[in-house]
Amino acid sequence: METVMESIKAWIKKYNITEVECLIADFTGIARGKIMPANKFCQDMGIRLPEAVLIQTVTGDYVADELYYKLTDPAEVDIKLLPDPNAAYLVPWAQEPTAQIIHDVYDKHDNPIDLSPRNLLKKVLKLYEDKGWKPIIAPELEFYLTKTNINPDHPLEPPVGRSGRQETGRQSFSIDAVNEFDPLFEDVYDYCEAQGLDVDTLIHEEGTAQMEINFQHGDALTLADQVFLFKRTVREVALKHNVTATFMAKPITDEPGSAMHIHLSVHDCKTGQNIFNDEQGSSTLLFESFIGGLQKYIPSAMPLFAPNVNSYRRFLAGESAPLNVEWGVDNRTVAFRVPESLPENRRVENRLAGADANPYLAVAGSLICGYMGMLENLKSTEPSIGNAHELENYSLPLSLEHALMGFEQCKPLCDMLGRKFVDAYVAVKETESENFKRIISSWERKYLLLSV
Template structure:
């Protein structure tokens, strides 16, 4: 706390946003005066914070939580403190971990789930290194949810109507927005790297520098918040929906990952630079546990529109080298930077949970010495679809995966499934425009 106190005084901060990433990946918490924050002996919030659906409802199955709505003890992570660059007054933001009264981590908090997986790696002397790639769309403001989304109007006065993959000029159409975005990222020490235009209309991708998994998850969490705020300041929306527009590609969060040993050597490479057995075991773990992990990589009903109808989304469990049609890709690289790219997660996934599941899957593959299928060398995008078709189907697979339940935490998995089943039920109650158009007078 002394480090935080010194930092707050140095920055002349008047307020502190105490952030807790929830199950969806949004910021919950409290905003309090800096003077009170420094005097506070421990902020508290109810554990039910992690048991709320995206619509603000509560699951029908509540047996895995304390119905007395007991408080958690929140402790700030000093490494996560940053300024809120768009605030009018000097305002700090700091991400908190959540604890029980006995000092143990709250096991259903997303940050705790990732920490649990990283502890398993640490016991083996391994350190995961990750780098997320996060796609998103800029869209015109949409005040009527029944009206389809449209690309925003750029500097030339026109919305995009054609595919503009990797176009510099198309990115420059929104230069003022992205200049502010980069300034905000710099002020928050977010290690964003390359910005490119993806294949969708006003669809962008930001790449992060590789680093510590928890820190990268924090950065992805803060980046989403930053882009939404920047877009609003420029009178447009930024959305991380997996499939926001019917005829445009979906948005993903690809996760690159490698593992270092205690000597900081990449265990995916042998001494002579060849691919190690650990690399193949890691791939096999992803192949075995991805079907159950899809419930977390694709956490919303909209997510499956990306997987089933997206132009570049993976459709099966194939793996390959320098092949973007597979779900598990080994990018072309030297032995020191050899890594695995998981292409299943949508941009709508909670970054903490997505990283926890991909690392848990690879871990289980390595410790159990699983063997992958034969490497795919051709275009697999037209191969049969073998992933879950709906959130409901994916949740059944997760519920029946004893290995993932054990490594992620049984209470967390049970709570997550209860939340998502409630969301699916709420969604299924909505009568869509398609039903009104084709069924109203025809059945």
């Protein structure tokens, strides 16, 4: 611990940091924590928060009392936050030299807290480490730019670009459509470079003012951290340019949803070789089992990839999101796409996760399902050829309620992830679902008010 503290103190001194944001991610992926002067942070190096902060709903509410006291200590104790020296980043939009440091969460006996999404990912990565394996991932994150909207009853509109006009129609891969927002994206890249975020390609996606940023492949925990911080970064840049950036899964009617595609491969820790590829350059049985695990367990793990009531608006007929657990080579209509690549780069792309998913949970969910497939020597189906949307084998839950039922009833998955985490996650998401049902939508007023 002393080495960790000295490492962070040296980093803070190097960049003349005056303020520190101590961050953790809750179930939704909201940054929770404390902000303090750098000198106080260096003196204490031990931040505390109420345990219940990890199980807040997206509305800021908590689960019912009888569940609340089952999931947390009845004494409402504090949890300890300890900084990760490998997750210390600058805050380039701050007026004074400021750091944002992602923390790990422990109880008073220094045991990792089960309710922390980052701890869950570290738990899954430890399973791989014990097998001598190291997962490599590459996320791709879609989002929309919109006009600022202060009235939630009003639909979102495209923002005005440099030309003074709103974008109309779909502009997939259009360079000029991206250039409409050049000043904004120049700031995005500058801020990402200042933080050391490994962003790569920027493209215009299908939707009106819908964009996608691809990350370089690398360590799973590091990239989950970076996606967590990237969302903060894009929102801050958007505010600076008087627009809004949203990572909602389906923010605009009749426009495509936003996904977080995750490319996954696994390497041998000793040799560095991709275990999905054999010496002859062919796919291995482990590769087939990894895909088999995704196919078997991801329908039960869907709340980790589609965590909100809005998430399931992506999974409707006519949408671009997958509707089943088919896999295929260079096929964007399937859930698990194997891109054409050099044999040593063999990987599978999980295309199910929404942009609204917590990156720690989406990565952990992808890796645990693949791990269980390799552990059980599962076989994948035959690869899908053609349009998988035309198949009738809908095998995914199509609402949050159904997804949560499948999640808590899948004993092998619960055993791997931990029953306390599953119970808490389901309780929080069920509370959010109940809150949603209490709101009368504009659709109901429009079609039912005078008709029923």
